[in-house]
Amino acid sequence: xxxxxxxxxxxxxxxxxxxxxxxxxxxxxxxxxxxxxxxxxxxxxxxxxxxxxxxxxxxxxxxxxxxxxxxxxxxxxxxxxxxxxxxxxxxxxxxxxxxxxxxxxxxxxxxxxxxxxxxxxxxxxxxxxxxxxxxxxxxxxxxxxxxxxxxxxxxxxxxxxxxxxxxxxxxxxxxxxxxxxxxxxxxxxxxxxxxxxxxxxxxxxxxxxxxxxxxxxxxxxxxxxxxxxxxxxxxxxxxxxxxxxxxxxxxxxxxxxxxxxxxxxxxxxxxxxxxxxxxxxxxxxxxxxxxxxxxxxxxxxxxxxxxxxxxxxxxxxxxxxxxxxxxxxxxxxxxxxxxxxxxxxxxxxxxxxxxxxxxxxxxxxxxxxxxxxxxxxxxxxxxxxxxxxxxxxxxxxxxxxx
Numbered sequence: 001x002x003x004x005x006x007x008x009x010x011x012x013x014x015x016x017x018x019x020x021x022x023x024x025x026x027x028x029x030x031x032x033x034x035x036x037x038x039x040x041x042x043x044x045x046x047x048x049x050x051x052x053x054x055x056x057x058x059x060x061x062x063x064x065x066x067x068x069x070x071x072x073x074x075x076x077x078x079x080x081x082x083x084x085x086x087x088x089x090x091x092x093x094x095x096x097x098x099x100x101x102x103x104x105x106x107x108x109x110x111x112x113x114x115x116x117x118x119x120x121x122x123x124x125x126x127x128x129x130x131x132x133x134x135x136x137x138x139x140x141x142x143x144x145x146x147x148x149x150x151x152x153x154x155x156x157x158x159x160x161x162x163x164x165x166x167x168x169x170x171x172x173x174x175x176x177x178x179x180x181x182x183x184x185x186x187x188x189x190x191x192x193x194x195x196x197x198x199x200x201x202x203x204x205x206x207x208x209x210x211x212x213x214x215x216x217x218x219x220x221x222x223x224x225x226x227x228x229x230x231x232x233x234x235x236x237x238x239x240x241x242x243x244x245x246x247x248x249x250x251x252x253x254x255x256x257x258x259x260x261x262x263x264x265x266x267x268x269x270x271x272x273x274x275x276x277x278x279x280x281x282x283x284x285x286x287x288x289x290x291x292x293x294x295x296x297x298x299x300x301x302x303x304x305x306x307x308x309x310x311x312x313x314x315x316x317x318x319x320x321x322x323x324x325x326x327x328x329x330x331x332x333x334x335x336x337x338x339x340x341x342x343x344x345x346x347x348x349x350x351x352x353x354x355x356x357x358x359x360x361x362x363x364x365x366x367x368x369x370x371x372x373x374x375x376x377x378x379x380x381x382x383x384x385x386x387x388x389x390x391x392x393x394x395x396x397x398x399x400x401x402x
Contacts, residue, residue, distance in 0.1 A: 076117045077199055082140050085127055085194040088112055090187040091158065098256035104165040105220060105259060106185045107146065110193055114157050119149055120227040121203035121318075124159060125196035128183035140196055141180040144203070144320060144360065146223035148230040159195070162223040162259065203318060203360050205231065211244045211314045214306065216295060216329065218251040218321030222259050224360070225320065233267040233275060242274060244314070251280040251295035251321070278302075295321075296328030307336040310351070317351070319359045326359055 080086040088110040097105045116124065125140035132138055147160035165185040166178025187193065203224050206213060215225040225248060232242035252258055258279060267275050278298050285293035287301070299306060309315045310333070319326055330344065337344040351357035 075119055075122075075201060075204065077122075077201070078197065079116065080196045082125070082127060082137075082196055085125075085196050086112065086115055087192050088116075088159075088195050090189055090191045090193055092152075092189060093185070093187050095185075096162075096259055100254075101256040102253055103167075103257070104185060105257070106163050106165070107160060108163065108184060108187060109147070109152050109158050109160045110195065112151075112157055112159050112195070116159060116195060116198055117149075117156075118145055118159060118198035120145075120205040120231055121224050122198040122200045124161075124198055126161075126180055126184060127194040127196070128180045129192075129194075130179075130183075132179075138179055142197075142199065144221075144223040145198070146226045148227050148235060150231075150235060154235070162220045162226070164220050200360075203320070203358055206316045208314055209240055209242050209244065211316055212309050212312060213244065213246050214309065214315065214317045215246070215248045216299070216317070216319045216321070216325065217249070218295060218325055219257070220259070221319075221321030221360075222250055223320070225318065226260055226263070228318075229264070229267055229275070233271055234263075245274060245276070245309075247276045247278075247309075249278050249280065249295050249299055251282065251298070251325075253281070253283045255281050255284060257281075294328065295325060296332060299329060300332050303332050303336055307333065313354075316356050317358065321361070323361055 090108060091111055092107075092109040094107050095104055096107045097103070118124065123142045123144050125142050127140045128138040130138060143161045143163060145159055146162040147158065150156050151158035152160050161184065163181055163184045166181040168176055168178075170176050184193075205228050213228065215228065217225055229246060229248070231240075232246055248264070250258070258281075264275075264277050268277060280293045280295045280298040282292045282294050287293060287297050291297055310317070319329075330348070333348075334344045337347055348357055
């Protein structure tokens, strides 16, 4: 697989980082002490009465108060907007799926000259060249950043994306190509690209270097987690060293669709005690019951271990991928929590409140949902083979099942 591998760039990245201490723009410090009163820190979650014992009531593990990652003053958002985007250059654009994979996914690197000071977990917008059928500039599409804050070259002057080329057949039997994904996948080195952002604070990486970080991705949803993992395992900082557990679950249709596998293999070899990775290849693998191996199916094999991790105050869950993944995981956790007399829905609310449960849905092609529901005429960013005529905004409406 022709991938942009760690071997190609990690050496230069490490060298660039170790020459100078990382600036506040790309390093995180351990979480500061808690500041709220003790009675607030000891919040208890009352469990619902279990079906097996009407009198059984239990409490969920108390969650410690944390300083919100969203309050970090160093996080920059919306420096560049659609009316005045930053114009970068495409430096690299490489197809990272095999020729027999169902669809093409590309890894691309753009120059920023340090003008887009993003953090791991943020996104950028891209405006495709040309105009739409009404003669207006194309609307931007948001994409999760696939590189650490230092970038693939380690100098904080680039940003990388992971994009799937969108091609689908509409109701009239016509082949339709997604405007922005095809624009990006067709970019040649040296081409200009209009960039907005950075945006987003929901998926920011935890500050705690000893945290347990569970990452769940389907397809190009791997992008923000590649940025996390590069910071954890391929870069060196004077004031940050990851000593926790990073556990990645990646779901893809075929083994030829696996993304960045060579990089993850290197990380696992480098830090076997700190990095775990499990793949779910739905068209090639099955579980013991003969069911297709989706990401939630793979997670079910480790459900007890995952539940024990979720009861810890320093465990963070991140999901990035298509709609439907979260429900499958909820189905696993409901019964596990019930065994401890805990209502999973209430407990998950507590995790969300503590920023330990973070979800980013993607539209096919790797794009994040736009700011408003797309109309039937503006659905080229979706990539299912058949698309219903009605509104199918997958993050807001239920008119379309992934």
